[in-house]
Amino acid sequence: MKFSKIQPSYTSKDGCRLVWKGIDEDDQHVVILNKAELEQLVEIMKENSSGKIDLEDQVSTIFINSDVTQFNLKNNRYLEAKTTELQKQVLEYAKIPHQPQYVFISTKEFYPSITIRKDDAPQETSDKKSKQQSLLQAILSSGPQKTKKEPSESDLFRIFSTRRSTRRFDKTKVEDWMVDKILAAADTAPTAGNFQGFKVFYIKNKKTKEALVEAANNQPYVNAPVVLVFCMDPLRVKMDFSPEILDKFSLQDATLAAAYSQLAASGIGLSSIWIGMIDEEKVKSILGTDLRPSSILCIGYPEKRKPPKSRRKLKELIQVVE
Ligand SMILES: Cc1cc2nc3c(=O)[nH]c(=O)nc-3n(C[C@H](O)[C@H](O)[C@H](O)COP(=O)(O)O)c2cc1C
Numbered sequence: 614m615k616f617s618k619i620q621p622s623y624t625s626k627d628g629c630r631l632v633w634k635g636i637d638e639d640d641q642h643v644v645i646l647n648k649a650e651l652e653q654l655v656e657i658m659k660e661n662s663s664g665k666i667d668l669e670d671q672v673s674t675i676f677i678n679s680d681v682t683q684f685n686l687k688n689n690r691y692l693e694a695k696t697t698e699l700q701k702q703v704l705e706y707a708k709i710p711h712q713p714q715y716v717f718i719s720t721k722e723f724y725p726s727i728t729i730r731k732d733d734a735p736q737e738t739s740d741k742k743s744k745q746q747s748l749l750q751a752i753l754s755s756g757p758q759k760t761k762k763e764p765s766e767s768d769l770f771r772i773f774s775t776r777r778s779t780r781r782f783d784k785t786k787v788e789d790w791m792v793d794k795i796l797a798a799a800d801t802a803p804t805a806g807n808f809q810g811f812k813v814f815y816i817k818n819k820k821t822k823e824a825l826v827e828a829a830n831n832q833p834y835v836n837a838p839v840v841l842v843f844c845m846d847p848l849r850v851k852m853d854f855s856p857e858i859l860d861k862f863s864l865q866d867a868t869l870a871a872a873y874s875q876l877a878a879s880g881i882g883l884s885s886i887w888i889g890m891i892d893e894e895k896v897k898s899i900l901g902t903d904l905r906p907s908s909i910l911c912i913g914y915p916e917k918r919k920p921p922k923s924r925r926k927l928k929e930l931i932q933v934v935e
Pocket of ligand 1 (some may be wrong): 776777778779780832886887888889890891921922
């Protein structure tokens with residue numbers, strides 16, 4: 614596989630993406646460098662020297678040798694590039710500041726289903742020839758509409774595609790308006806019969822947080838700046854179904870609400886970790902409630918912003934039933 618290009622990375626602002634040919638938008642063939650890693654690479658390339666760069670995932674390493682640059686990546690992935698080719702492109706790239714480009718979420722052809730929109734791609738012009746085309750031909754041959762619109766900070770797809778869990782939180786206080794938004798988001802989630810069969814415990818008390826760490830298999834990050842415990846409340850679900858179904862509904866209600874909160878947190882620049890490994894009885898007794906907890910959402914500013922984790926190919930995820 615041949616190294617192809619270097620371009621701005623959306624997920625690591627001020628960093629870059631190194632892309633290998635035949636990429637097919639599959640991030641198996643992309644290496645994302647953060648700002649510091651890119652700077653190290655530029656330095657080594659400027660000096661024409663060899664060197665080693667450890668990437669922030671603490672597993673991947675780049676070895677720069679005079680002939681070949683090797684990328685030993687996590688999950689036993691390996692990529693290489695001719696050092697002269699890489700050097701040429703990296704040094705060119707470093708000359709000018711780069712803006713991260715638009716993220717385009719496509720349907721299921723791509724993996725991950727995010728690609729950098731080639732916004733400077735030539736657009737169809739309405740020359741004589743195209744005017745002569747039939748309307749149908751014009752529709753069939755038209756490309757995506759060029760848009761000048763920046764994806765907004767709150768663009769839902771941007772939030773989906775950039776969210777990444779964190780287990781190391783910064784000490785910065787999360788402001789009250791942020792917590793309000795996160796809780797309001799939970800309240801917008803759909804619920805079975807709109808009975809809202811869940812309840813959220815917003816834990817401010819330090820001792821209670823510490824007790825929850827223990828109830829969550831001693832996962833220390835449960836002691837986060839913002840801790841929300843999502844509980845099932847099946848008695849709220851006034852539907853004429855068996856208790857098992859009502860339990861199931863309330864579990865789904867609580868889960869969905871937590872997911873909405875998690876996305877809301879990402880949307881306002883926070884990060885979170887979802888905790889499912891909990892001792893339900895201990896959590897109930899700590900909170901003094903009979904309601905079964907379904908998850909704990911721990912939220913705060915991440916110590917380090919990381920790119921999202923990769924997923925399996927969409928075609929493996931989806932089975933089309935025709
Ligand atoms: C149902 C569920 C239970 C989880 N339980 C835990 C947990 O107890 N502890 C933890 O550290 N992470 C937990 N996670 C977080 C996942 O490990 C994490 O979401 C996953 O590795 C994907 O990473 P991402 O969120 O950055 O995409 C849980 C996530 C889910 C959805």
